[in-house]
Amino acid sequence: MIIELSHVTRKFPTRNATVTALSDVNFKLEAGTMACLSGPSGSGKSTLLFTLGGMLRPDSGTVRVLEQDLYGLSKSERAAFRATQIGFVFQEFHLIPYLTVRENVLLPLGQIKHSARPNFEECEKLLTRLGLAHRMDHKPRQLSAGERQRTAIARATLLKPPVLLADEPTGNLDENSAAEVYQLLTEYRDQGGTVLVVTHTRAAWNYADQVFQIVAGQLQVCSEVPNQSYSH
Amino acid sequence: MSFSLRLILKELFHRWVGFSLSLLAATAAVALCVGITMMQSAADKETRRNARDIGSNVFIIPASCDLYEYHQQGYSKDSMPDTNIDRMMEAGKIAYNHLIPTLTAEIKVEGRLARMTGIAMARHPKGRPSKSKMGVVVTPGHVHLGHNVAELLGAKKGEDIQLLNRLWVVERVAPEMGTVDDITILANLEDAQQALARRGEISEIKAISCVQCDTPEDTSLGTLRAQLKKILPDTQVYLMKEIADARVRQRRMMELYSPFVIIVLILASAAWLGVLAAINVRERIGEIGLLRALGYGGRTIGFLILGRAALVGVSAALLGFVIGTFITLAFGPEIFPETARAIRSDYRILGVVLVATPLVALFASFIPATLAIGHDPAVTLRENQ
Ligand SMILES: Nc1ncnc2c1ncn2[C@@H]1O[C@H](COP(=O)(O)OP(=O)(O)O)[C@@H](O)[C@H]1O
Ligand SMILES: [Mg+2]
Numbered sequence: 001m002i003i004e005l006s007h008v009t010r011k012f013p014t015r016n017a018t019v020t021a022l023s024d025v026n027f028k029l030e031a032g033t034m035a036c037l038s039g040p041s042g043s044g045k046s047t048l049l050f051t052l053g054g055m056l057r058p059d060s061g062t063v064r065v066l067e068q069d070l071y072g073l074s075k076s077e078r079a080a081f082r083a084t085q086i087g088f089v090f091q092e093f094h095l096i097p098y099l100t101v102r103e104n105v106l107l108p109l110g111q112i113k114h115s116a117r118p119n120f121e122e123c124e125k126l127l128t129r130l131g132l133a134h135r136m137d138h139k140p141r142q143l144s145a146g147e148r149q150r151t152a153i154a155r156a157t158l159l160k161p162p163v164l165l166a167d168e169p170t171g172n173l174d175e176n177s178a179a180e181v182y183q184l185l186t187e188y189r190d191q192g193g194t195v196l197v198v199t200h201t202r203a204a205w206n207y208a209d210q211v212f213q214i215v216a217g218q219l220q221v222c223s224e225v226p227n228q229s230y231s232h
Numbered sequence: 233m234s235f236s237l238r239l240i241l242k243e244l245f246h247r248w249v250g251f252s253l254s255l256l257a258a259t260a261a262v263a264l265c266v267g268i269t270m271m272q273s274a275a276d277k278e279t280r281r282n283a284r285d286i287g288s289n290v291f292i293i294p295a296s297c298d299l300y301e302y303h304q305q306g307y308s309k310d311s312m313p314d315t316n317i318d319r320m321m322e323a324g325k326i327a328y329n330h331l332i333p334t335l336t337a338e339i340k341v342e343g344r345l346a347r348m349t350g351i352a353m354a355r356h357p358k359g360r361p362s363k364s365k366m367g368v369v370v371t372p373g374h375v376h377l378g379h380n381v382a383e384l385l386g387a388k389k390g391e392d393i394q395l396l397n398r399l400w401v402v403e404r405v406a407p408e409m410g411t412v413d414d415i416t417i418l419a420n421l422e423d424a425q426q427a428l429a430r431r432g433e434i435s436e437i438k439a440i441s442c443v444q445c446d447t448p449e450d451t452s453l454g455t456l457r458a459q460l461k462k463i464l465p466d467t468q469v470y471l472m473k474e475i476a477d478a479r480v481r482q483r484r485m486m487e488l489y490s491p492f493v494i495i496v497l498i499l500a501s502a503a504w505l506g507v508l509a510a511i512n513v514r515e516r517i518g519e520i521g522l523l524r525a526l527g528y529g530g531r532t533i534g535f536l537i538l539g540r541a542a543l544v545g546v547s548a549a550l551l552g553f554v555i556g557t558f559i560t561l562a563f564g565p566e567i568f569p570e571t572a573r574a575i576r577s578d579y580r581i582l583g584v585v586l587v588a589t590p591l592v593a594l595f596a597s598f599i600p601a602t603l604a605i606g607h608d609p610a611v612t613l614r615e616n617q
Contacts, residue, residue, distance in 0.1 A: 046614040047610075047614075050610040050613070050614065053525070055524065055525065055609055055610045055613075056610040075530075076529050076530075079524070079527045079528070079529050080527060080529075081527075082525065082526075082527040083526060083527025083528075084527070088525045088526075088613075090522075090613055092518070094518055094519070094521070094522040094525075094613070096519055096522070097246060098242045098243055098245070098246030098247075099239075099242060103242075107523075107526060108526050108527070109235070110235045110236065110239075110523075110526075110528065110532070111526060111527045111528050111529070111532070112527075155526075167613070167614075
């Protein structure tokens with residue numbers, strides 16, 4: 001199992017009440033799968049994603065990624081682990097506005113050892129494959145939303161992390177761009193990556209090997225991949 | 233780190249408004265501090281110079297001289313030996329800067345009572361030679377005539393005059409001063425001693441006491457008196473208080489206010505830099521969260537924020553030094569004519585400013601940097617909140 005959560009609970013105390021974002025969640029994912037995590041807004045999808053991405057410590061339970069107990073690591077060990085083993089894609093792209101597409105994509109290199117760095121040619125090949133060859137020296141504000149998300153995917157996959165996490169990656173995209181994004185994510189899965197996509201739209205289900213649903217912090221597994229009729 | 237440095241530079245250019253506002257404020261503060269420091273050291277030098285120009289601020293007269301008579305006359309009628317000067321110099325311990333021996337007496341000129349003063353070149357303490365020629369120097373065989381006495385004699389510069397049974401060349405005719413100088417004939421001390429038949433005698437020694445002592449009443453004059461008592465038992469020493477006091481007051485004021493102004497400037501610009509840094513961090517919360525997701529550590533995040541502050545500091549130091557120096561050199565002499573000549577650019581100030589400004593900027597950005605490092609990326613990166 002590349003990802004393994006057992007009995008993970010995460011609560012957020014607020015002024016009036018305590019929100020239970022994750023309630024005794026057990027979750028496993030095999031390497032080389034593309035999984036979808038659906039659920040209504042506020043159900044705990046992002047909380048789950050950040051928890052297994054090593055950015056949100058659960059109140060209880062264990063999180064294992066690549067056989068590594070994530071929260072048994074120190075903060076800096078966890079950051080180093082994240083740098084090479086986990087890629088993130090967000091709804092808001094989070095591209096750095098003052099860097100070009102190329103510089104944004106190369107950003108993960110800032111935190112890893114020189115010997116482990118891919119060369120710049122590889123970065124350009126990746127951008128070409130994602131249809132951004134002509135955009136390499138442009139700033140994010142010059143790009144369309146779809147191009148921005150493809151840049152973010154290039155950044156997340158530059159170091160070929162075994163795990164790729166995407167939080168509503170198509171939330172700000174039109175249908176065509178969204179389809180492109182899902183196409184790229186399945187390609188990454190086909191190259192051996194494990195992909196977990198958070199979404200509250202059913203369009204993504206078509207691309208997934210496995211679909212999970214979360215409602216009010218409780219995880220439910222849809223045993224079968226829903227067929228075409230569920231989409232739209 | 234060069235990677236992070238590139239990131240800092242690109243960010244500075246991108247958010248140039250915030251950068252300019254920080255730079256502007258810090259540069260203005262540095263320029264003001266540089267200007268104030270330059271003006272202060274100019275005033276410092278100038279008070280020293282003024283003290284010399286105004287004249288002596290200690291006078292030594294024979295013990296036999298009656299103080300009442302001295303003030304009524306304006307000079308001492310009694311004499312002391314001119315070897316007193318040599319004894320003072322040989323003692324070597326006395327707290328003075330320059331010694332000027334004079335011999336003054338009344339003389340009859342065309343039926344009127346004028347005054348002759350013989351004056352010698354200023355003498356300096358051993359091992360402390362003066363850089364500049366001090367006081368009036370009269371060439372032997374020559375005289376300097378006061379305005380009225382020159383009129384009385386009908387003498388002009390370069391002419392010969394007959395006085396006290398000998399011939400003198402008029403070296404200079406002074407303009408009207410409105411003081412006793414107008415009826416005074418200045419001669420070389422030795423000439424005056426000879427002409428007045430008072431060889432080896434002087435009536436007064438004027439001394440410029442140590443300008444470093446800021447309480448002349450207690451230390452300088454006290455020490456001088458005590459030391460003189462041992463060396464020259466037959467003298468009395470007085471301080472011309474007003475000159476000394478005015479000088480001390482001026483220096484005290486500068487010393488009191490300029491550090492205060494500089495501290496206020498530093499605090500105000502630090503507060504401004506801190507606020508701007510906090511705004512910058514707020515704007516970059518998403519960016520910082522993303523870097524965290526990519527595995528960037530707290531040290532790198534801190535470096536990005538503090539490195540930015542240090543760059544602002546260094547740029548402001550360089551710009552502020554150049555602008556402050558330029559403005560002070562250009563407008564300082566007009567605003568402070570008394571100290572105009574002493575205003576100089578000073579590279580030691582650049583050194584201080586180059587170290588101090590980045591330190592202030594770093595200090596001001598410390599809290600924003602801590603906030604940036606402590607920020608929870610899961611909060612910023614979570615969508616639809
Ligand atoms: N940092 C937080 N502070 C307080 N409440 C939070 C925080 N993060 C998440 N929550 C709450 O936890 C629940 C789940 O949030 P989230 O995982 O973002 O939902 P989703 O991504 O499914 O929309 C929500 O009710 C949300 O308000
Ligand atoms: Mg969410």
